[in-house]
Amino acid sequence: MSCIKNSEELDALVQNIRDCQKCVEAPIGSPLPHAARPVLQVSGAARLCICGQAPGTRVHQSGKPFTDPSGDRLRNWMGIGEEVFYDPDRLAIIPMGFCFPGLDAKGGDLPPRKECRNLWHDQLFSEMPQIELVLVIGQYAQAYHLGPGRRKSLTETVAHWQTYFEAPVKVGTPKVLPLPHPSWRNNAWLKKNPWFESDLLPVLRREVSRLV
Numbered sequence: 001m002s003c004i005k006n007s008e009e010l011d012a013l014v015q016n017i018r019d020c021q022k023c024v025e026a027p028i029g030s031p032l033p034h035a036a037r038p039v040l041q042v043s044g045a046a047r048l049c050i051c052g053q054a055p056g057t058r059v060h061q062s063g064k065p066f067t068d069p070s071g072d073r074l075r076n077w078m079g080i081g082e083e084v085f086y087d088p089d090r091l092a093i094i095p096m097g098f099c100f101p102g103l104d105a106k107g108g109d110l111p112p113r114k115e116c117r118n119l120w121h122d123q124l125f126s127e128m129p130q131i132e133l134v135l136v137i138g139q140y141a142q143a144y145h146l147g148p149g150r151r152k153s154l155t156e157t158v159a160h161w162q163t164y165f166e167a168p169v170k171v172g173t174p175k176v177l178p179l180p181h182p183s184w185r186n187n188a189w190l191k192k193n194p195w196f197e198s199d200l201l202p203v204l205r206r207e208v209s210r211l212v
Contacts, residue, residue, distance in 0.1 A: 007044050010127040014042060017098060017124070022115045032113065038098035039065050046092040047130055048211040049174070050074075051145060052137040053181065054097030054112040065093040073182035074137075079205040080212065090212040092131065094124060096140045112140050131174045133207055138181045145176050154180060155193065161200055177204065 017040065023032040039055045050065075058068040064086070066074060075085050084090055097112025098120070104110050121144065125131070136145045139154050146164060151157040157164075158178050165177050180186055180196070190196060 007127065010042070010044050013120075013123055013127055014040070017120050020098070020115075020119070022119060023099060023113045028114045028118075032099060033102040034060075034100070036099050037063060038116075039063060040095065040098055041065055041086070041088050041091070041093040042124065042128065043088040043092065044128065044130065045089040046128070047132045048090070048208065049092040049094055049128070049131045049134045050137065051134050051141040052093075052095045053140050054095050054109065055100045056109055057100060057103075060100035065095070069184055070182045073184070077179070077182060077201055077204060078208045080208060084212050087212075092128065094121070096121070096144060117144060129172045133175045133177060133211060135179055135204070136176050137179045142178050146178065155189070158196065158200070159193070161203075165203070177207070179204070 018038050020038055021036050024036050025031075037055075037060055039059055052066075055065065056068055056070070059065055065071070066085070071085075075081065078085075095112065095116075097116045099113060099116075101110040101113050134145055136142045139150075139157075142150050142154070142157050146157065149164070151160060158180055161178050165175055167175075169175055177200075179200075180189060
């Protein structure tokens with residue numbers, strides 16, 4: 001594991017993110033329907049990063065990422081427990097939206113707030129050049145990290161995981177590994193796509209073991 005210490009610049013940036021009220025005070029579109037509570041986990045040492053969608057209701061309450069059944073499944077996929085998962089020197093967690101975005105009319109989570117990506121993501125990743133692999137979970141994270149290389153659907157993108165994972169990258173640029181969301185709502189997806197568990201998960205667990 002890397003022994004790189006947090007830089008003053010990274011510490012200051014994280015504090016600015018935790019203090020951010022942009023989506024309440026000067027939002028893009030409708031304001032956040034509740035108080036802002038940015039949730040992230042970063043350090044200048046972590047070589048592995050999870051980039052997902054946005055906190056849900058339970059994470060908004062706890063202030064800690066993936067404190068829900070999705071987190072249980074994700075940790076199972078990765079083959080690690082909470083002790084490793086919540087160690088910022090081993091694992092960074094940077095959702096596309098740092099705050100719970102609220103619920104839509106059907107009771108589902110709204111998309112991640114655009115303010116976070118526009119204000120913070122480029123800065124944050126530039127301060128963490130030690131990251132070697134980013135697990136990109138869901139369509140919003142894949143749109144940011146894969147750009148025009150993303151396929152037409154999440155299933156197609158994840159099915160072509162080897163293309164992204166094995167692609168050559170520039171020095172200082174992390175590899176990416178696309179994943180579906182670990183929500184229990186995706187049980188049917190997992191049954192329809194058995195290659196995910198047979199082909200992708202062994203690679204995921206190998207990389208996690210190597211990096212943390």
